Amino acid sequence: PQVSQNSTISRWFSCAYPGWQDGRPLSFNHLQKRLGRKKVSKKVMADSPVHFIAYDLLESGGVDLREKPWGDRTHHLTTLLNLHTAPNLHQSTPLTFNSFEELAALRASARDHGAEGLVVKAIASPYLVGRKRGHWWKYKVDPMSLDAVLIYAQAGSGKRANLFTDYTFALWQGDTLVPFAKAYSGLDNAEIDALDKWIRRHTTERFGPVRSVEPLHVFEIGFEGIAESTRHKSGISVRFPRILRWRKDKPAAEADTLTAAQELLATLR
Numbered sequence: 001p002q003v004s005q006n007s008t009i010s011r012w013f014s015c016a017y018p019g020w021q022d023g024r025p026l027s028f029n030h031l032q033k034r035l036g037r038k039k040v041s042k043k044v045m046a047d048s049p050v051h052f053i054a055y056d057l058l059e060s061g062g063v064d065l066r067e068k069p070w071g072d073r074t075h076h077l078t079t080l081l082n083l084h085t086a087p088n089l090h091q092s093t094p095l096t097f098n099s100f101e102e103l104a105a106l107r108a109s110a111r112d113h114g115a116e117g118l119v120v121k122a123i124a125s126p127y128l129v130g131r132k133r134g135h136w137w138k139y140k141v142d143p144m145s146l147d148a149v150l151i152y153a154q155a156g157s158g159k160r161a162n163l164f165t166d167y168t169f170a171l172w173q174g175d176t177l178v179p180f181a182k183a184y185s186g187l188d189n190a191e192i193d194a195l196d197k198w199i200r201r202h203t204t205e206r207f208g209p210v211r212s213v214e215p216l217h218v219f220e221i222g223f224e225g226i227a228e229s230t231r232h233k234s235g236i237s238v239r240f241p242r243i244l245r246w247r248k249d250k251p252a253a254e255a256d257t258l259t260a261a262q263e264l265l266a267t268l269r
Contacts (some may be wrong), residue, residue, distance in 0.1 A: 012059040020051030025114035028229040052089045066127040115235045117141045143222035146256040150217045153199045154210045164199045178235040186243025216245040218255045226265050
């Protein structure tokens with residue numbers, strides 16, 4: 001976004017507006033409370049304050065800096081932000097490393113700082129648009145995961161309109177399976193075909209386009225984040241859920257519990 005100091009000088013930044021509290025980012029769930037609203041109440045702003053984190057400086061005073069090396073742009077950004085004292089504005093701190101072991105250690109600590117990983121940038125790299133390779137590298141932490149039971153299925157869209165490819169998974173709460181995530185990616189074509197045939201043979205109920213199936217199959221579900229949610233029956237929501245593997249080796253009775261999900265959430269607080 002563009003941030004104007006006055007009518008003649010403008011700067012363009014690459015930045016993020018995360019929820020922020022006690023010196024660290026809040027979960028994405030907090031930011032979602034502010035999105036899509038015509039008016040954000042004072043209570044929501046107090047409960048989910050946002051912060052401006054600048055990653056890069058793309059233009060300053062009409063000068064396009066995108067072709068400049070990343071190191072030069074970072075220097076310009078630091079100089080600019082040092083002129084401002086706003087408490088909700090700061091620069092993303094560059095991290096340095098001298099070995100792949102040090103880099104791996106930084107990556108392993110990412111979640112301790114409310115992050116999903118690192119972005120490794122060549123010091124001489126320009127700012128490029130799109131998914132260009134060779135200059136920057138997303139080095140994300142391994143996803144969190146839980147083993148869950150398939151309970152619902154729905155046909156996909158487009159080329160997959162005739163196949164059941166959208167799935168709902170549940171965790172145990174006592175003797176009850178409680179829905180906790182939906183996922184539609186992660187299986188290969190052979191697995192999709194096999195599961196589609198199984199779903200058609202083991203449907204127990206139909207709710208419009210949704211089929212309830214016998215709770216027999218377990219899948220490892222990976223996700224980038226987990227947060228409390230009053231909108232979900234499970235009391236939790238997960239970010240970017242996808243299927244990591246079909247756990248044909250595990251019976252449904254051995255799938256994870258809601259307690260396990262809550263314990264995972266507690267480790268991130």
